[in-house]
Amino acid sequence: MEFGEQLQHQQEYFTKYAQGYDKAVSERLGYTPVKQALLRILKKRGNFNQDAKLLDIACGTGKLLELAKEELSLKPEQLFGIDLTPAMIDVAKNKPEIRGANLVVGRVEEMPFRDGEFDLITTTFSFHHFASGEINGRNKTSVEARWYISDWRFMSTTTPFP
Numbered sequence: 428m429e430f431g432e433q434l435q436h437q438q439e440y441f442t443k444y445a446q447g448y449d450k451a452v453s454e455r456l457g458y459t460p461v462k463q464a465l466l467r468i469l470k471k472r473g474n475f476n477q478d479a480k481l482l483d484i485a486c487g488t489g490k491l492l493e494l495a496k497e498e499l500s501l502k503p504e505q506l507f508g509i510d511l512t513p514a515m516i517d518v519a520k521n522k523p524e525i526r527g528a529n530l531v532v533g534r535v536e537e538m539p540f541r542d543g544e545f546d547l548i549t550t551t552f553s554f555h556h557f558a559s560g561e562i563n564g565r566n567k568t569s570v571e572a573r574w575y576i577s578d579w580r581f582m583s584t585t586t587p588f589p
Contacts, residue, residue, distance in 0.1 A: 445512065
């Protein structure tokens with residue numbers, strides 16, 4: 428399957444399930460606990476300040492952002508999310524807990540953010556969807572940030588890239 432076809436397939440799939448995504452057993456019993464663990468690691472390491480900006484790549488319905496607001500005591504204006512699927516972003520935008528968060532529809536390979544804009548970057552259960560594992564694409568949105576990646580087989584943190 429060509430990359431463009433994969434993107435279209437992903438968008439169609441997540442559009443179909445967007446409304447009930449947060450209620451799915453896989454989200455409640457699988458994904459949410461991992462997101463909570465990732466945020467506990469972030470909090471424990473304490474390598475961010477209260478003015479930190481967090482970007483969740485492939486944010487879906489904004490569940491990690493919702494949890495981050497509570498766990499890390501961040502304000503909605505410090506929370507950013509990008510997702511390929513408009514229906515997922517629509518669900519996130521309608522969550523009162525993260526009203527005011529900066530949520531955009533877009534491809535991770537072409538993020539519309541400024542270089543060095545974020546202190547923390549997360550992505551959970553999505554890395555395998557990205558083109559050749561490439562996240563930064565044509566800009567350096569996240570060169571200065573600390574990355575937290577959780578996918579099916581690993582959890583990783585990185586220091587800022589050289």
